[in-house]
Amino acid sequence: MRYKLRLPVIFHWNDGADHTEGGFTNDVALDGALIVSSKCPPLGSEVRIEVLVPAPNPTEEEIRIECVGKVTRVREARGGAWFGVHGLFSDDQLTRQVPLRIVDSIRIRGALRDLG
Numbered sequence: 185m186r187y188k189l190r191l192p193v194i195f196h197w198n199d200g201a202d203h204t205e206g207g208f209t210n211d212v213a214l215d216g217a218l219i220v221s222s223k224c225p226p227l228g229s230e231v232r233i234e235v236l237v238p239a240p241n242p243t244e245e246e247i248r249i250e251c252v253g254k255v256t257r258v259r260e261a262r263g264g265a266w267f268g269v270h271g272l273f274s275d276d277q278l279t280r281q282v283p284l285r286i287v288d289s290i291r292i293r294g295a296l297r298d299l300g
Contacts, residue, residue: 197225224267
C-alpha cells in the first residue's frame with residue numbers, strides 16, 4: 185500500500201563521486217518511495233534516502249526515517265523530475281526518536297491488520 189505523503193527528503197548516492205541532493209516524497213510505502221527532485225540518481229544505482237518527518241511540536245526534533253535501496257525508475261521532464269526507490273525502511277531511527285509507546289502502538293496495529 186502506498187501513502188500519498190509530501191515530506192522533505194535528503195538522498196545520497198555514489199557513482200565514483202559522492203552526491204547529496206534533496207526533494208520531496210510523492211508517495212511512500214514500506215518497500216520504497218517515489219521522490220520528486222530537480223536531480224535524480226542514475227537508474228540502477230544504490231541510494232540512501234532520509235525522509236524527514238516534522239515534529240508535531242516546534243520544540244521537538246524531526247524524525248528521520250532511512251531507506252537504502254535501488255533506483256528502479258527515473259523520469260525527467262521539463263519542469264521537474266522524479267525517481268522510484270525500492271528498498272526497506274529501517275525503523276532503527278524511528279525507535280530511537282519516537283517514544284516506545286507510539287512505536288508499540290504502530291506495531292500492534294500492523295499485527296492486527298495482518299491477522300484481519
